[in-house]
Amino acid sequence: MPQRPAGAPTGGAGAKTRLGWLDALRGLAALTVVFHHASARFTPGFHEAMMRWFDPGMAGVLVFFLVSGYIVPASLERTGSLRRFWISRVFRIYPLLLTALGILLLLQVTGVPQFSAGLGTAYDPVTTAVAHLTMLQDLLAMPNALTVLWTLSYEMSFYLLVCALYSVRQHHRSSAAAMIMAVLALTLSSVLPVAGLSARIGVTPIVLVTAAAMAGAIALACSGGAGAQRAGGLLGGVLAVALVLLNGGQGAWEGVIVLGVMFTGTAIYRAEKGQIRWRTAGLAAITVAAASIALAIRWLEGADPSDWHVRRARITAVLAAAVIFGIGYALRHRRFARWLTWPGVISFAVYLLHPIMLALVDVAIGGSGPERPWLLAAFLVLLPIPCHFAYRLVEEPMQHMGRKVSRRLAPAPAAPAPPAPVRPVPEPVRAAG
Numbered sequence: 001m002p003q004r005p006a007g008a009p010t011g012g013a014g015a016k017t018r019l020g021w022l023d024a025l026r027g028l029a030a031l032t033v034v035f036h037h038a039s040a041r042f043t044p045g046f047h048e049a050m051m052r053w054f055d056p057g058m059a060g061v062l063v064f065f066l067v068s069g070y071i072v073p074a075s076l077e078r079t080g081s082l083r084r085f086w087i088s089r090v091f092r093i094y095p096l097l098l099t100a101l102g103i104l105l106l107l108q109v110t111g112v113p114q115f116s117a118g119l120g121t122a123y124d125p126v127t128t129a130v131a132h133l134t135m136l137q138d139l140l141a142m143p144n145a146l147t148v149l150w151t152l153s154y155e156m157s158f159y160l161l162v163c164a165l166y167s168v169r170q171h172h173r174s175s176a177a178a179m180i181m182a183v184l185a186l187t188l189s190s191v192l193p194v195a196g197l198s199a200r201i202g203v204t205p206i207v208l209v210t211a212a213a214m215a216g217a218i219a220l221a222c223s224g225g226a227g228a229q230r231a232g233g234l235l236g237g238v239l240a241v242a243l244v245l246l247n248g249g250q251g252a253w254e255g256v257i258v259l260g261v262m263f264t265g266t267a268i269y270r271a272e273k274g275q276i277r278w279r280t281a282g283l284a285a286i287t288v289a290a291a292s293i294a295l296a297i298r299w300l301e302g303a304d305p306s307d308w309h310v311r312r313a314r315i316t317a318v319l320a321a322a323v324i325f326g327i328g329y330a331l332r333h334r335r336f337a338r339w340l341t342w343p344g345v346i347s348f349a350v351y352l353l354h355p356i357m358l359a360l361v362d363v364a365i366g367g368s369g370p371e372r373p374w375l376l377a378a379f380l381v382l383l384p385i386p387c388h389f390a391y392r393l394v395e396e397p398m399q400h401m402g403r404k405v406s407r408r409l410a411p412a413p414a415a416p417a418p419p420a421p422v423r424p425v426p427e428p429v430r431a432a433g
Contacts, residue, residue, distance in 0.1 A: 019071070019332070020334070020335060020336035020340075020341050021328045021329065021331055021332040021334070021336065022067055022071060022328070022344065023336070023340075023341035023342075023343075024328060024336050024340045024341055024344060025063055025067050025324065025325065025328040025344065026067060026343070026344035026347040027340065027341065027342070027343025027344035027345075027346075027347055028060075028063070028324065028343070028344075029060040029061070029063040029064045029067070029347070030060070030064075030343060030344070030347035030350040031060075031343060031350070032056045032057065032059060032060030032063075033056075033057050033060040033061060033148075033351065033354075034350060034354045034379075034380065035056055035376075035380065036055070036056045036057030037057065037354065037355065037358060038354070038358060038376050038379050038380065039376055041358055041361075041362070042371075042372045042373070042375045042376040042379065043371050043372065043373055043376055044371070045371055046371065046373075051309070052309040052313065053309070053312060053313060053316060054313055054316045054317065055313040055314060055316070055317040056317070058313070058314060058317035058318075058321075059316075059317040059318075059320040059321045060321075061151060062261060062318065062321035063324050063325055065258060065261045065262050065265065066261060066262070066264065066265040066268075066321065066325045067265065067325070068155060068158065068262055068265065069158070069261065069262035069263055069264060069265025069266045069268075069269075070266065070269045071265075071269075072159065072162060072262075072266075073162050073171060073174070073266045073269065074269055075088065076162060076163070076166055076171075077166070077171065079410075081410050082163055082166065082167065082221040082222060082229055082232075082233070083221075083222040083406075083409065083410040084406045084410040085163065086163075086218050086221065086222055087222075087402055087405055087409065087410060088402055088406065089159060090402070091398050091399055091402025091403075091405070092348075092395075092398075092399055092402065093135070093152070093348075095394050095398040096349060096352055096394050096395050096398075097135075097149075097152070097352065099390070099394050100146065100353060100356065101132065101145055101146075103356060104145055104356065107356070107359075123142065123143065123203075124204060127142070127203065127208075128142060130207055130208065130211050131207045131210075131211075132144075132145060132149070134156070134207075134210055134211050134214050135149075135152040135155070136153045136156055136210060136214070136243060137149065137150070137153060138150035138151075138152075138153035138154075138249050139153045139157070139243040139244060139247050139248060139249070139255070140198060140203065140206055140207050140210060140243070140247065141195040141198035141199070141203050141206070141247065142203065142207065146352070146355050146356070147355055148351060148352065149352075150249070153255075154244075154255060154258045154262075156240075157240040157243065157244055157255070157259065158240075158262045160214075160217065160236035160237055160239060160240040161177075161236075161237050161240050161241070162266075163221055163232075163233045163236055164233040164234055164236055164237025164238075164240075165177070165233075165237070167221065167229055167230045167232070167233025167234065168230060168233065168234065172270065172275055172276070174266035174267040174269075174270050174276070174281075174284070175263075175267040175270075175276060175280045175281055175284040176284075177259075177260075177263040177266075178260045178261075178263035178264045178266075178267055178284040178285075178288050179260075179283070179284050179287045179288070180260075181256050181257065181259045181260030181263060182257065182260045182287045182290075182291035182292075183287075183291075184245075184256050185253045185254075185256040185257040185260065185291055185295055186291050186294065186295065188245070188256070189253035189295060189298065189299065192245060192246075192248065192252035192256070193246060193252065194248065194249065194250065194252055195248070195249065196246045196247055197242070197243075197246050197247040198247055206247065210239065210243065213235060213236075213239045214236065214239060216232070216235060217232045217233070217235040217236035217239060218232065218236065219232065220232025220233075220235065221236065222410075244256055244259065251299055253295055253299065257288070257291060257292050260288040260291065260292075261288055261292070263284070263288075264281075264284055264285050264288045265325075267280070267281040267284045267285070268281050268285070268329065285322075289318060289319075289322060292314075292318045293314075293315050293318055296311050296315055296318070297311055297315075300314055343384065345391065346384060346387045346388055346390070346391040346395075348391075348395065349386075349387035349388075349390040349391050349394075349395065350383065350384065350387045353383075353386065353387055353390060354383055357379070357383060357386065358379070361375075361379065
């Protein structure tokens with residue numbers, strides 16, 4: 001799997017409201033991540049040779065981050081309601097996430113060898129459950145129930161930061177935020193602690209404090225008062241910054257640069273809408289890309305420090321993600337065929353479920369073996385089938401329910417009534433002289 005960072009796609013609404021190029025990018029990114037993991041399982045020799053030059057999983061997840069950065073703030077600003085935003089996020093992400101965790105728990109309980117080890121005995125189950133419910137477990141020094149789940153921690157951090165900026169009316173400063181993140185990652189990369197808060201205070205206290213702060217931040221942001229919303233937004237933003245800077249996992253600098261990548265996507269959106277200049281967005285994109293490459297050269301290394309293959313694979317992944325997103329953006333006004341956009345619609349299911357499906361294939365065929373490209377091809381072709389049903393049975397109905405809840409709990413502001421027609425005032429009758 002990619003060593004760091006990754007982004008989780010989120011499901012979407014119906015075809016009438018979707019942006020085809022974003023769905024095409026999501027689908028391509030999801031299948032690229034699947035190819036990364038499946039090739040390691042079914043064609044290990046090919047995977048090892050490929051990883052000396054190119055990391056497809058990293059390229060895929062960077063595309064996910066750019067897409068999230070582009071569309072998530074736009075979703076918030078389109079409705080102008082923090083309450084609607086959080087209702088939407090909950091109903092889009094948690095139903096399938098809880099389903100995947102439920103399947104994983106069932107497989108652990110039934111003693112399937114690939115899952116029976118679980119998270120080990122060193123972690124309190126309540127603390128583990130609470131950490132995963134926040135989706136910030138990777139920033140809480142907790143292991144992930146599924147390897148891909150750690151990527152959701154940076155999605156949630158981005159949501160909290162976006163809401164913080166929106167609550168204080170600074171959401172238009174996306175380019176500045178992207179460049180600040182790049183500079184922070186470069187300047188603090190040698191001093192940022194790895195899980196510093198959890199190591200000093202303890203894992204369980206940090207998990208419980210984080211859960212309480214996050215719940216309070218979202219509750220305040222969803223309240224009716226402007227002051228409470230501002231307080232909730234700021235509390236969530238401070239929480240996200242503190243965790244990313246002071247409690248990140250392996251190589252805390254990577255979490256910071258991930259946020260820079262996401263804000264780069266937002267800057268591109270703002271330039272497209274005429275809110276900022278294109279040269280400002282371009283400067284942010286170049287700064288973040290250059291910082292990503294410089295940090296990879298500085299901190300990444302293979303088994304032999306003189307071997308550049310890990311750095312080289314990361315650099316080519318960064319460049320590939322930029323090119324892929326750029327091509328998709330250039331084609332944004334084109335109409336995309338359904339077979340190109342449907343993988344993007346089910347991309348969250350593809351992302352969450354493919355590690356479980358890979359392990360189940362191991363159970364069925366007896367684990368690793370020689371190079372089996374036919375099995376890799378079959379897995380890539382057949383995986384969308386269960387993911388399609390997961391979308392139809394879980395994601396789509398829950399998204400529909402989320403829209404109903406939004407209309408009930410956070411109705412759109414009523415349009416102002418049209419002004420009453422102004423009747424002409426009759427001229428005063430002058431008395432005849």
